Amino acid sequence: MRSSHRAAQKVATLTSLIPSVVLRALPMLLWTASALVLAAAHPAYGQSLEQLEVGPPPQHRVEPPSAGATAKELESQGDGLQADKNYLDAIEYYQAAQRKDPKNAVLMDKIGMAQLLMHRYKEARKSFEQAFKVDKKYANAYANLAVVYYLEGNYTKSIRFYDKAIALDANEAVFFNNRAASLFAKKQFEKASADYAKALELDPGILDRGSRGAGVQARLPSPQDRARYDYVLAKLYARNGLQDRSLHYLRKALEDGYKDIKNVYRDEEFGELRKDPRFSELMASKPVAIPD
Numbered sequence: 001m002r003s004s005h006r007a008a009q010k011v012a013t014l015t016s017l018i019p020s021v022v023l024r025a026l027p028m029l030l031w032t033a034s035a036l037v038l039a040a041a042h043p044a045y046g047q048s049l050e051q052l053e054v055g056p057p058p059q060h061r062v063e064p065p066s067a068g069a070t071a072k073e074l075e076s077q078g079d080g081l082q083a084d085k086n087y088l089d090a091i092e093y094y095q096a097a098q099r100k101d102p103k104n105a106v107l108m109d110k111i112g113m114a115q116l117l118m119h120r121y122k123e124a125r126k127s128f129e130q131a132f133k134v135d136k137k138y139a140n141a142y143a144n145l146a147v148v149y150y151l152e153g154n155y156t157k158s159i160r161f162y163d164k165a166i167a168l169d170a171n172e173a174v175f176f177n178n179r180a181a182s183l184f185a186k187k188q189f190e191k192a193s194a195d196y197a198k199a200l201e202l203d204p205g206i207l208d209r210g211s212r213g214a215g216v217q218a219r220l221p222s223p224q225d226r227a228r229y230d231y232v233l234a235k236l237y238a239r240n241g242l243q244d245r246s247l248h249y250l251r252k253a254l255e256d257g258y259k260d261i262k263n264v265y266r267d268e269e270f271g272e273l274r275k276d277p278r279f280s281e282l283m284a285s286k287p288v289a290i291p292d
Contacts, residue, residue, distance in 0.1 A: 065096035105135035139168035173203035228254035239269040
């Protein structure tokens with residue numbers, strides 16, 4: 001049991017993050033494959049923000065950090081707590097490690113990540129800003145700050161900070177994938193498609209990761225945007241020879257009534273897919289949402 005002064009400590013109440021990436025604003029429709037994947041370097045990044053549940057204020061569940069532990073030991077313990085979704089204690093351990101290693105940008109970034117997962121966006125923003133002030137070349141901090149702005153609906157700033165992250169590391173697929181979600185939210189569809197294509201080039205499995213809880217998803221403000229998003233993914237998968245995935249998203253585009261569905265017969269990316277008997281069957285089936 002923590003001491004009474006700990007129990008009295010102010011903690012933020014978790015609010016409901018509706019399915020995602022920022023996603024959540026709802027009536028916004030969230031979708032499953034555009035995962036805004038958080039940087040894989042940290043243990044907690046494998047968990048989806050939308051999986052957080054509403055509940056009572058978080059409580060400390062472990063003993064306070066040992067004064068005699070090294071910064072590395074405290075960071076490792078914080079990583080374990082973060083992996084267990086014990087974000088409040090993880091922050092305390094990371095902060096204890098930071099006091100011993102005050103110029104460690106990675107620790108600041110991890111503190112921000114735990115705060116982000118607790119929906120403490122203002123605190124998370126400050127932590128990420130502190131991280132890249134200490135290390136101006138630490139790309140993850142810029143990318144994670146972009147996630148905060150995305151969750152707050154500020155897509156312009158989100159894109160700006162993804163730009164900074166990509167300028168520092170153009171080989172990180174998640175940066176392109178995440179920027180694409182922000183671009184999609186601003187209806188900059190061509191630029192978003194180019195970023196999704198680059199993300200797929202760097203990591204062929206990245207667009208599927210959202211369905212496994214790896215991140216937050218793209219915000220789609222209307223059914224037609226959702227349908228267009230599905231069509232974009234179908235086209236990207238077709239171009240990469242992934243016909244099963246392409247058919248999957250093409251079906252979704254059909255079901256959501258994508259108004260330009262006839263382009264599937266002209267777009268060169270679908271050239272090989274059009275030879276597949278399943279393509280003809282799908283197009284002939286005309287799901288109910290498709291207008292005649």
